[in-house]
Amino acid sequence: xxxxxxxxxxxxxxxxxxxxxxxxxxxxxxxxxxxxxxxxxxxxxxxxxxxxxxxxxxxxxxxxxxxxxxxxxxxxxxxxxxxxxxxxxxxxxxxxxxxxxxxxxxxxxxxxxxxxxxxxxxxxxxxxxxxxxxxxxxxxxxxxxxxxxxxxxxxxxxxxxxxxxxxxxxxxxxxxxxxxxxxxxxxxxxxxxxxxxxxxxxxxxxxxxxxxxxxxxxxxxxxxxxxxxxxxxxxxxxxxxxxxxx
Numbered sequence: 039x040x041x042x043x044x045x046x047x048x049x050x051x052x053x054x055x056x057x058x059x060x061x062x063x064x065x066x067x068x069x070x071x072x073x074x075x076x077x078x079x080x081x082x083x084x085x086x087x088x089x090x091x092x093x094x095x096x097x098x099x100x101x102x103x104x105x106x107x108x109x110x111x112x113x114x115x116x117x118x119x120x121x122x123x124x125x126x127x128x129x130x131x132x133x134x135x136x137x138x139x140x141x142x143x144x145x146x147x148x149x150x151x152x153x154x155x156x157x158x159x160x161x162x163x164x165x166x167x168x169x170x171x172x173x174x175x176x177x178x179x180x181x182x183x184x185x186x187x188x189x190x191x192x193x194x195x196x197x198x199x200x201x202x203x204x205x206x207x208x209x210x211x212x213x214x215x216x217x218x219x220x221x222x223x224x225x226x227x228x229x230x231x232x233x234x235x236x237x238x239x240x241x242x243x244x245x246x247x248x249x250x251x252x253x254x255x256x257x258x259x260x261x262x263x264x265x266x267x268x269x270x271x272x273x274x275x276x277x278x279x280x281x282x283x284x
């Protein structure tokens with residue numbers, strides 16, 4: 039990880055859970071970390087708690103599902119930090135919806151954030167790397183086991199569909215970068231159930247939450263440790279997919 043010290047990483051959804059844990063670990067490793075989140079006050083609180091660490095956290099208010107806000111956030115990064123070397127696409131949402139009943143607005147929210155938001159952030163990060171001649175950058179998508187197999191629970195099909203899209207986008211980008219003879223790497227991390235706020239934040243009903251009560255959960259730190267491992271591999275090593283569970 040020494041080669042990343044002093045360089046710039048962007049973490050989306052950095053206000054809690056996996057994003058918060060990743061941002062914290064990267065700051066401890068000496069990186070300049072930009073934490074994007076709607077609840078910017080939570081990232082600001084984390085920023086204060088990490089003031090004595092080797093790196094530095096910058097809190098930026100940004101709803102990743104809104105392209106203009108993403109564009110402005112990356113402009114700020116360019117003007118203040120020079121650009122992006124690492125992107126962690128972590129922001130995501132789930133909801134318990136019926137394919138026969140909807141509501142369609144919930145479906146749209148899932149795809150706007152989990153797929154389109156991820157894609158817009160990826161485009162901005164790649165443009166930042168390429169215009170500065172950064173050829174050893176890294177993009178990591180926080181995917182899910184739901185992006186590789188059929189839904190376990192009825193009612194989360196739309197969430198699973200969004201994560202299957204992330205799986206396809208990861209491989210598509212990997213091939214695109216190979217075709218361009220770029221050494222920028224892209225990785226999909228696909229954990230199983232993780233103990234975070236996503237279920238509560240996604241407004242699952244009490245009945246739907248019962249299906250999760252007996253599942254063994256990973257911790258956010260487990261995912262952060264996986265990010266550190268992937269970033270710590272030598273530049274000639276490509277970890278395209280990492281799939282893990284309890």
